[in-house]
Amino acid sequence: MRSKTPKKRRRGPVIAVIIAAAVAAMAILFLTGVIGGSAQAGFVVDDKATDTTQLTAENAQDALQKAVDESMFSFRINSNMVFANGNEEGEMVIESPAHNRYGMRVELSMKDSGDMVYQTDILPPGTSIVRDKLDTPLPKGEYEAVAMIYAYDMQTQELIGQNAAAITITVEN
Numbered sequence: 001m002r003s004k005t006p007k008k009r010r011r012g013p014v015i016a017v018i019i020a021a022a023v024a025a026m027a028i029l030f031l032t033g034v035i036g037g038s039a040q041a042g043f044v045v046d047d048k049a050t051d052t053t054q055l056t057a058e059n060a061q062d063a064l065q066k067a068v069d070e071s072m073f074s075f076r077i078n079s080n081m082v083f084a085n086g087n088e089e090g091e092m093v094i095e096s097p098a099h100n101r102y103g104m105r106v107e108l109s110m111k112d113s114g115d116m117v118y119q120t121d122i123l124p125p126g127t128s129i130v131r132d133k134l135d136t137p138l139p140k141g142e143y144e145a146v147a148m149i150y151a152y153d154m155q156t157q158e159l160i161g162q163n164a165a166a167i168t169i170t171v172e173n
Helices: 004-031 057-071
Strands: 080-083 090-096 103-110 116-119 127-132 141-152 159-171
Touching: 090 103
Parallel strands: 080 159
Antiparallel strands: 080 090, 090 127, 103 116, 103 141, 141 159
């Protein structure tokens, strides 16, 4: 029986060394990303991510508001344009506010027929047309029309979006 005891004592340290080596190998594989780590396919940090750890609550709100402002587009247009007669200038008031990031172009069309009666060229932010004549003179009357407003990136000249507004065109004589 004495011969079996030394063999058991030798196996214990060998098994402990094998377990320790396996744990070390698993730790190395995990830390290098081979298993369960960041080196997996598809795990890529977004290069557009910005560091926000230094933002105060006020700075964060300002940054968020700036992003919202840059993505918005606004316009001002007279919803009841009045002309003394079909061949004279009238109060149009078509404005691209200064806070816009985009320029705009406007087309006025008759609601019933779709015929275009007026169009602008690009109005950069901070500009307006207060008075102008219709491109197509209209006889005396009141007309339902649609103003199509197109927003353009001023650098690339790319159409960014569009909006519509219902307006009335009144020709008095």
